[in-house]
Amino acid sequence: MSSHVISLTVNGQAIERKVDSRTLLAxxxxxxxRLTGTHVGCEHGVCGACTIQFDGEPARSCLMLAVQAEGHSIRTVEALAVDGCLGALQQAFHEKHGLQCGFCTPGLLMTLDYALTADLHIDFSSDKEIRELISGNLCRCTGYQNIINAIKSVSPTTEIAKSEELV
Structure with missing residues (x-):
């Protein structure tokens, strides 16, 4: 079996490691x-539990080899914490009960974090648009409504809509 030395950035930290050619990124x-927040569910890219951000874009880490990350930037759910405390999106999931077993949560958080920071023209006050956004992340526990409530509570679109209602 062949191996390669890869250099990449993970959560802002430069990493260099020797990996087997067939090692999955997840x-x-x-x-x-030891970044165990990235979960492996289906190993076919269907469930979304393994979603990370690869050069700023959501990607399924169970479908990529570690050697493909050579020279790239990876961001995992661990990067969402701020000074050891939950980030705003994580806190919203906690407060709005957007998780039950928590297995899908890291993938959802990485998808939603990307959507909140990218200019995707998503109306975060629309349940339908949020459901479409998270359709690639399967959750078997929550029924999604509390996840939608959590994202609405932190989205800038929702905040703008709330302030416009007051006018």
């Missing part, structure tokens, strides 16, 4: 770097 993050 396994590299979990096993080698």
């Amino acid at each position: 396994d590299f993050l979990r096993d080698e770097l």
Whole structure:
């Protein structure tokens, strides 16, 4: 089996490691770097539990080899915390009960974090648009409504809509 030395940035930190050619990025993050927030569910890219941000875009880490990350920037759910405390999106999930078992939560958070920071023209006051956004992240516990409530509570669109209602 062949191996390669890869250099990449993970959560803002430069990393250089030797990896087997066939090691999945999800396994590299979990096993080698001990970033266990990235979950592995279906291993087919369907459930979204393994979603990370790859050069700023959501990506399924179970479908990528670690060697493909050479020279790239990876961001995992661990990067959402601020000074060891929950980030705003994580706190919203906690306060709005947007999780039950929590298995899908990291993938959802990474998808939603991207959507909140990218200019995707999503109306975060619309349940339909939020449901479409998270349609690639499967949750078997919540029924999604509390996840939608959580995203609405932190989205700038919702805040703008609330302030316009007051006028």
